[in-house]
Amino acid sequence: MSDFHEGVLLKETIAGLKVEKNKKYIDATLGGGGHTGEILKHGGIVLGLDVDEDALAYVDKNFKFQISNFKLTLARGNFRDIDRIALLNNFAPPAGGVAGIIFDLGVSGYQIDNPARGFSFQYEGPLDMRMDQDLGVRALDLIKILTKGELYEIFTRFGEENHAWEIANAIVRARSVKAIATTRDLAKIIFPIAGQSKRVFQALRIAVNDELDAITQALPKALKLLEKNGRLCVISFHSLEDRIIKRKFLEFEEKNLGKIITEKPIVTTNEEIEKNKRARSAKLRIFEKT
Numbered sequence: 001m002s003d004f005h006e007g008v009l010l011k012e013t014i015a016g017l018k019v020e021k022n023k024k025y026i027d028a029t030l031g032g033g034g035h036t037g038e039i040l041k042h043g044g045i046v047l048g049l050d051v052d053e054d055a056l057a058y059v060d061k062n063f064k065f066q067i068s069n070f071k072l073t074l075a076r077g078n079f080r081d082i083d084r085i086a087l088l089n090n091f092a093p094p095a096g097g098v099a100g101i102i103f104d105l106g107v108s109g110y111q112i113d114n115p116a117r118g119f120s121f122q123y124e125g126p127l128d129m130r131m132d133q134d135l136g137v138r139a140l141d142l143i144k145i146l147t148k149g150e151l152y153e154i155f156t157r158f159g160e161e162n163h164a165w166e167i168a169n170a171i172v173r174a175r176s177v178k179a180i181a182t183t184r185d186l187a188k189i190i191f192p193i194a195g196q197s198k199r200v201f202q203a204l205r206i207a208v209n210d211e212l213d214a215i216t217q218a219l220p221k222a223l224k225l226l227e228k229n230g231r232l233c234v235i236s237f238h239s240l241e242d243r244i245i246k247r248k249f250l251e252f253e254e255k256n257l258g259k260i261i262t263e264k265p266i267v268t269t270n271e272e273i274e275k276n277k278r279a280r281s282a283k284l285r286i287f288e289k290t
Ligand SMILES: C[S@@+](CC[C@H](N)C(=O)[O-])C[C@H]1O[C@@H](n2cnc3c(N)ncnc32)[C@H](O)[C@@H]1O
Pocket: 005, 006, 007, 008, 028, 029, 030, 031, 032, 033, 034, 035, 036, 049, 050, 051, 052, 055, 077, 078, 079, 080, 104, 105, 106, 107, 108, 109, 131, 214
């Protein structure tokens, strides 16, 4: 168990990737190295990438042995550039194909539970929400500069929030009196209208990190990196992501690029949910390249 992040569907992902000794794997969402650690245990060689410098620092400290033995390479970057990052690190032709790639989407436990990162309405902190600390725009910038219509659009599209219009209205009214700078400032405006602030927080996080576009761009690039019979495993945590993955896999199949292994997504067992509440909404989809 990691103090940084509790890995989700670990056993199922390792089986899905069909990890073999000395084959190459890419963990596109390194986090606390939960999935990477399991792949290494099964003898795989891993390229782990993440946009968050804290994740890389944590894994760098905890996997020194595997790094010094060239079993694990770390890279900072956005998985939307997975093709370029893989090439730079000899995880792409001509250095040989990759046997499997895992995407475990969303935020890590560390990110959500760290008030300074501003992801959670449960802790007071700056309204930041950047996974990549070098991004120029934070959630508080969106809240400050977007028009009422643009806020409505984001809350509706990325949060499926039914009260999007009233919330956008209340934000515009509140910010004309005092800047909305913290998680609690925002939660206090949303809660009386919607009874929860989860959906708006999710929407802002997706917008700040351009999450849906990143995964849409990354999946075809990841598929290209795979060798014959290589596997793509994607774990998602909400319906917007899952819909994209499902559609992309169908599109790949229609183009005869491989086959869908999971007609229905693999979900977590009750036992795992008891230990880790975040695992509740996890869905794993697997695709095999031909
Ligand atoms: C759910 S956590 C992964 C946890 C990891 N599988 C484990 O078991 O420890 C997701 C991680 O992916 C990273 N991430 C999210 N979107 C990314 C992107 N577009 N490119 C690279 N990393 C990303 C986040 O910073 C976060 O550390």
